[in-house]
Amino acid sequence: MKLIRFGEPGREKPGVLLPDGKRLDVSAAVHDYDEAFFGSGGLDHLKEWLSANAAQCPVVSGNTRLGPCIARPSKLICIGLNYAKHAKESNMEPPKEPIIFFKATSSIIGPFDTVVIPKNSRKSDWEVELAVVIGKKASYVSEADAMDYIAGYCLHNDYSEREWQLERGGQWVKGKSCDTFAPLGPFMATKDEIPDPHKLNLWLKRNDVMRQNSSTSDLIFGVPMLVSYLSQFMSLLPGDVISTGTPEGVGHGCKPPQYMADGDLIELGVEGLGTSKQHVVSYS
Numbered sequence: 168m169k170l171i172r173f174g175e176p177g178r179e180k181p182g183v184l185l186p187d188g189k190r191l192d193v194s195a196a197v198h199d200y201d202e203a204f205f206g207s208g209g210l211d212h213l214k215e216w217l218s219a220n221a222a223q224c225p226v227v228s229g230n231t232r233l234g235p236c237i238a239r240p241s242k243l244i245c246i247g248l249n250y251a252k253h254a255k256e257s258n259m260e261p262p263k264e265p266i267i268f269f270k271a272t273s274s275i276i277g278p279f280d281t282v283v284i285p286k287n288s289r290k291s292d293w294e295v296e297l298a299v300v301i302g303k304k305a306s307y308v309s310e311a312d313a314m315d316y317i318a319g320y321c322l323h324n325d326y327s328e329r330e331w332q333l334e335r336g337g338q339w340v341k342g343k344s345c346d347t348f349a350p351l352g353p354f355m356a357t358k359d360e361i362p363d364p365h366k367l368n369l370w371l372k373r374n375d376v377m378r379q380n381s382s383t384s385d386l387i388f389g390v391p392m393l394v395s396y397l398s399q400f401m402s403l404l405p406g407d408v409i410s411t412g413t414p415e416g417v418g419h420g421c422k423p424p425q426y427m428a429d430g431d432l433i434e435l436g437v438e439g440l441g442t443s444k445q446h447v448v449s450y451s
């Protein structure tokens with residue numbers, strides 16, 4: 168299944184995207200794709216409900232805005248420097264254990280929403296990523312069991328302000344948490360749709376020029392390891408998102424560095440998880 172949320176910001180309703188591209192409104196069966204939904208077997212219930220009721224679901228028009236594909240999670244956890252070549256372009260050593268940081272969940276937006284270069288920013292940058300959505304509470308989970316705790320996957324652009332991330336103190340979070348810096352979607356694909364999350368091409372274009380073009384086969388720490396690792400330090404709750412890191416090709420790694428500008432168009436995709444597109448404007 169492919170989960171979508173549609174409608175005005177803050178008032179999105181849940182839907183599903185069918186293989187033929189049709190979007191169905193499933194708000195008659197589901198309140199939202201949130202912690203309560205994932206934590207109560209919502210995916211199984213929805214699948215069952217759809218098999219009996221899909222024909223009666225209202226169709227959502229193709230020009231309706233898509234929101235983030237899941238409701239605001241308790242945590243949006245990111246992994247830093249998880250591709251060897253990206254660590255190199257960042258002039259950093261590949262990490263011996265995962266580097267973890269958070270993005271404020273208030274940075275989450277829909278996949279085609281406008282991204283705002285924050286006030287006083289000079290170094291806003293892009294990062295295409297594979298994101299994992301947690302399906303049930305995970306605490307002290309082994310790597311062998313980790314896949315059981317995953318609901319699905321989605322596309323994420325981990326927008327980053329490099330000056331605020333790297334030059335303004337020893338913590339990355341304020342360079343990662345600006346409003347609009349986390350487009351999620353277009354949809355969350357359930358785990359069964361992605362047989363191997365470590366064999367997915369991912370790419371990003373800025374103004375029609377390919378900037379990132381890699382594969383999740385280059386991940387240093389794979390998905391089961393990350394779920395298990397994080398669960399040793401905190402409980403992962405249903406609906407939480409883990410963004411697995413970005414490959415080489417960010418603006419900060421260019422020589423000389425290139426950063427986003429007002430009027431840019433950023434397009435990105437992960438194989439099996441669709442594509443997204445963000446117009447870039449300066450804060451005003």
Ligand code: ZN
Nearest residue numbers: 294325412413
């Ligand atoms: Zn990132």
